[in-house]
Amino acid sequence: MTDATLSPSLAASVTASFAARRRMAFAIPAVILAYLIYAAISFDLAGLAQRARFDNAAILLGDFWSHKTHVTRDNRTGTIEVAIEGEARGTYPAGMLPDWVSITEGVTSIDLGTGHFVTYDADGARFVIPGYGTLDIHPEGGKPVLTLPEAANGVVPDWISVSENKVSVTTDAGRFNYTRSKVETFRYEAGWELFFFTLDSPFYGKGWGELISLAATGDRIDPARSNLGYMASEFWTNKMWRHADVAWAIFETILMAFLGTMTAALVALPLGFLAARNFNPLGPFRFAVRRVFDFIRGVDGLIWTIILSRAFGPGPMTGAIAIALTDTGSFGKMFSEALENIDEKQVEGIKSTGANAAQRARFGVIPQITPILLSQVLYYLESNTRSATVIGAIVGGGIGLLLTQAIITQKDWEEVAYYMVLIVLMVMLMDSLSGWIRRKLIKGE
Amino acid sequence: MVDVAYGPSPGHRPNLSDPREAYLAMVRRKRMYGGIILVLFIAFMASGWMLAEERNAGGFWNGLPNVIDFPAEVFSEAWTNRANLPGIFLRSVPSLIETLNIAAVATLLGAIAAMSLSLLATRGLARWPRLIPLFRRTMDALRAIPEIVIALMLIYILGGGPVPAVIAIALHTGGALGKLFSEVAENADLKPVEGLASVGANWSQRMWLGVIPQVAPNWLSYALLRFEINVRASAILGFVGEGGIGHDLKLAMQWGQGRYDEVVAIFLLLFLAIVVIDTVSDHFRHKLVKGT
Structure with missing residues (x-):
């Protein structure tokens, strides 16, 4: 205050600090960029571009919103089977056919829409493609032989692939395969069948x-x-679609999260008192309890989950115990910190009325930490609903199990989409539910 | 005014001529509600645990002694083969680095996405105020989809390796950090923004020079916390999907007896890495938030 003018040394130091800041403004993005380049090399991003299967992406996205029906003829026995997604559970029973398939006297006609017709008969199969002509496939010595329409002049277009034992045709209306053993036509339709x-x-x-x-x-x-x-x-x-099983799995996931979180909170509350400086004067004991919390938190949830699923076998209880154990560490730390920050005056006031330790804790301490405690518990409940999905995938319970099973089969992508929608809805529901309870209980609105 | 304290319903207002009686009635009512909630809660918890145990493959009391058995078996085998441990440590370090790289890249990318998403979703700062709900719902959805779902689907498309995990964690991080960032930005002082607006700065300049410097310490602290979480997530994704130390751990576990020394080595390495990262990031977060 005595010397308001900038002394030369001060001016120099300000300039220097500005220069340093300017250098930092360039250096930090440069470091980040360098790190990302290093990561791209170590993750083999270039090799990934070659390995990526974009046809798989197309299958996945197509499956999300559409389904296909297989019309298959066994070339040896001549039996026709119409099955949704080619699954036994989706096979049309005898005497029932979709309205675009008709079977009369050994001739099967399939209408793929927009003028595309497929016919199976005793001579083989024919595929009528509007604007191109008729493909005729007939078996010769068991092998399929393709006859192209005359207009094609013997040139096989790239949407038809011909090999010794297989002819396959891909059009917008559907796909067609002819092999030694069977003829298949796939028709795609929107919606979940x-x-x-x-x-x-x-x-x-x-x-x-x-x-x-x-x-x-x-x-x-x-x-x-x-x-x-x-x-x-x-x-x-x-x-x-097994709606009953799916609903049960969702319930099981929520149950795991609820039981795990609440049990962790119930166990951590008394332990939190033991770890708080103002309630437990025994330094070494306090230190030990805190290290237990640190140990539980440090040995990650993944490791606890593995150990517990070895002991208790797969199922929701294992998941709930895993959540409870992991969160006991986090809750214990947070509760003990909240307990250390309480206002001692209220406790003193209760003490002055002759209350014992339990009464002081009940009426002097608990009301102070209830809002923090509740909001933390609800926040964890919310986030545990999400982790219960992952833990369920490891311990084998709940929607996580169904989801990983559906993904591993790599064909029921519509079920994956269904489960994803349900999981997102479940998480959002828990989010708004816990938000609502928090507002009700803590702000008293 | 007094009535409000006893509840809004006029039919049930206590008789104020006897405040002592009114107070005791209120206490009794509160206790009764509390008791009912407590009983319901206990009943719910008990039946929940019983149901969960029934659905479990093994019961609680049967399994309890095994909790120690498995670690004991693992550790005893590892102890007899303890000479191998340093070698396995060295062999596992590259996978650990891969796991850490997955977490770091995902946190970086997620944080960068969260920065723009959060500013676009904050009242008072948003570029297009009408689109705030859209950006908020986007963040909600990103947070709601578990990482593992995205990772497993991307493994199908992209093949194995760390990239599916990075993308999955980054998307989740974007949503989670976006929400926290936006809460911080909501409390930012708007005066610098107005000052910048008055000299004709455009939106990105206002944000970059007016808001980011204010919120940077808190944002960084959240990003560090997220990095801790992502290290764990990346280990878990490795265990369920592919890549990193989690995958090595799964392979060793599946092998079972004979490779428990490897299990212990990976456990220890992961444990140490997590503890070190937590401690370091705790230290820096304290520094950032307290400003000392």
Whole structure:
């Protein structure tokens, strides 16, 4: 205050510090960039571009919103099978066909839409492609022989692949394969197939209006129960999508998170008192409790999960214990910090009325830390719902198990999409639920 | 005014002519509610645990002695082969570095994404205030999808390696940090922003020069905390999917007896790495937030 003018040395130091800052402004992005380049090299980004399978990406994205129906003829026995996604559970029963397939006297006609027709008969198979002509495939000595339309002049276009034992054709309307043993046609349609009712259900293929009128006024299909109840049970026991199992898995995941978080909080609260300086004067003991917390937190949740699943076997209880154990460490640390920061005056006030230690804790301390405690517990509950999915994948319980199973088979991507939607909804629901409880309890709104 | 304290419903207002009686009635009512909630909570917890145990492959009491068995078996085998441990340590260091690199790159990319997402989603700072809900829902969705889902799908497309894990963790980090960053930015002082606006700075200049310097310490501290979390996530993803030390751990575990020395070595390495990173980042976060 005595000398308001800038002394030369001060001016120099300010200039120097500005120069240093300017250097930092360039140096930090440069360091980050250098690190990212190093990472790109060590992760072999260039090799990745070659390994990436974009056809797999197309399959995955296509499967998310559409499904395919296989029409297969066994060339040896001549039997025709129509199956959604080629799965046994999605096979049309005898006497039932989708309206774009017809079988008359050994001739199978498949209408793929937009003028594409496929016919299977005793001579082989024919594929009519509008604007191109008719492909004729007939077996010669067991091997498929392709006859192109005359206009093609014998040039095989790149959407047809011909090898010794296989002819395959890919068009926008659908795919077609002819091999020694079988002929297959795949037709793609939008939507998740059989989501509500499977093929063997009496409600399959009915529109919304029809279903509502059946439920409201229609005659009972099964005399033992109402149509609505029948519908609900057909939906619930859907063999393809297994809604009952999925709902149970979601519940199991939430249960794991809830039990784990609450148990951790219940165990950590008394331990938190032991680790707080103002409640436990015994230094070495306090130190020991704190190191236990650190140890539990440090030995990561992953390791606890592995050890516990060896001991208790796969299932939701293992997951809940793993969550409880990991979070006991975090809660213990946070609770003890909250306990150290309480206002001692309230405790003194309670003490002046002659309260004992338990009463002081109950009426002087707990009310002070309840808001912190509750908001932390709710926050952890929320984030544990998410980690319960991952832990479920490791211990084998809940939606995480279903999800990893569906991903590992690498073909039921529509189920993966379904589970993802459910997980996102579940997490968002828990988010808003815990937010609502927090507002209610803590702010008292 | 007094009535408000006893609740808004006029039919149930206590008789104020006897405040002592009114107070005791309120206490009794509170205790009763508390008791009911406590009983319900205990019943729910007990039935939940029982249900979970029933669905589990092994029961709680049967499994309890095994909790020690497995680590004991592992450690005793590792102890007999303890001469191998230093060698395994050295062999596992590259995978550990890969795990750490996955976490670091994912945190960096996620934090960069979170910076712009959070500023776009903060009231008072957003470039397009009408789009705030859109950016917020985007962050919610990014946070809600578990990393493992994205990682497993990307493994199908991209093949194995660390990149699927990086992308998966980065997306999650973007959502999680975006929310925290936006909460910090909400409390930023708007005066520098107004000052910059008055000299004709555009939006990115206002943010870069007016907001970022204010929030940088807190943001950095959150990013460091996220890095700690991501190290763990990257180990877990390695265990479930591919890449890094988690994958080595899974392979060693699947082998079972005979390679428990490797399991112990990887456990120890992972444990030490996590403790060191936590301690260092704790130290820096304290420095950043307290400003000393």
